[in-house]
Amino acid sequence: MTTNKNKVISTDDIGKELAAQLSTVTPKVLPPADTTQTDGYLYMVFLPADVSMQDTDPVTKVVTKSCVDFCGDHWWANSPSAGHSIIYAALPDIKSCPGTNCYNNNPDWIQASTQAMSHELVEALTDPKNAGWRAQLQPSTCGEIGDL
Secondary structure, three states: OOOOOOOEEOHHHHHHHHHHHHOOOOOOOOOOOOOOOEEEEEEEEEOOOOOEEEEEOOOOOOEEEEOOOEOOEEEEEEEOOOOEEEEEEEEOOHHHOOOOHHHOOOOOHHHHHHHHHHHHHHHHHHOOOOOOOEEEEEOOEEEEHHHO
16 A cells, blocks of 8 residues: 555655555565665556656756656665665656657557656666766756667
8 A cells, every 4th residue: 555645746755655665575575785785676666647746856946747847757765674775767657648748759658658668767777876977958957868
């Protein structure tokens, strides 16, 4: 059962929810490690149609919204009870985002969802803690290598 019932959530909210959910998993499933390490898993989170993501850039203070500014996101969270970091990617329900940049000129929502999921999968695996190289794409946004 989820603890967060909000209809607009942040990537931090998702990380906290995953940490709470994983805190109930026995140590036999998740090996102990220090918090600089991960558990070796990537968690893919698919949000229901009535839930969206919204984040504020800590530096620029620019607010971004799923289906408007981005089609998915990846991030990480510390899980003290599990003893390691959790790496995850989250996507809104792409089907509920018609007419947005999430479709990338592709009318098929399944293909659009697959494209967004693949994009976040690659970024989460190659730069799990968002500490890699970034390019200045627009005055208010930076792009990861996978965005170029």
